[in-house]
Amino acid sequence: MGMLLIDVGNTRIKWALTALPVAGxxxxxxxxxxxxxxxxxxALSERWRKLTVTRILISNVAGEHIQERLQTLLETVFGIAVRPHWFASLPQLAGLRNAYRDPAQLGCDRFAAALGAQRLFPQQTLLVATCGTATTIDAVSADGVFSGGMILPGLGLMATSLARSTAQLPHITDHVQVNTLFADNTDDAIISGCINAQVGAIERAFGLLGRQxxxxHVLCVVAGGSAALIAPYLSIAHETVDNLVLIGLQTAAATLC
Incomplete structure (x- = not known):
């Protein structure tokens, strides 16, 4: 038996099965x-039918439509006896205090990512950079306070927006590697601009957090679908973590479920 953890992002659904009790x-x-x-x-439902699940915890930032579809699918696969718990940001949970002006307004994925980062790197000052459809850059103090952060377009969204909104610029999809800061062709100039915009925002936030x-010792925790593309260009102390939101859900589950 186990708990199914589900992270519904803007473009993909990530999931993991963890053993019960999750606290250990x-x-x-x-x-x-x-x-x-x-x-x-x-196809996902066919994979889940093979699992033995007694609890479900979900972070969803993709809106009501996908939530309704997922709710129906889960009922079909596991029956109505296994009711999913939809994760939401709280004023305090698992040793993390949410200092957002309105704690409930904080995206549940950002709160979960902060929980995951704090679990992996306890009692450290953390900058949590989640690089997905959007890039979020959040600060967590060593004593467990989520103070807030910033949101900007993610790497892919930034490049796509530039291509769509600017005449005659190509749409970059096949590679994202910066060979030189000052590129001598348009494709590489777009790539350089988008990568360096992401890196610049993260490194500026890192510097500001260090001064605060x-x-x-500030550590940047880099996660999300574009983390592997952005992290190599960072010149600050950082760790790349896969499935940070799921780790946060795993952390929350010990208290919530």
């Missing part, structure tokens, strides 16, 4: 895991 499990120690696009729910917490 190592962070990210999954029995099974996977991911799928929103349009692959039917003098003497603290």
């Amino acid at each position: 499990e190592l962070a990210g120690a999954w029995l099974e895991s996977g991911s799928a696009a929103h349009g692959e729910l039917v 917490a003098p003497g603290a």
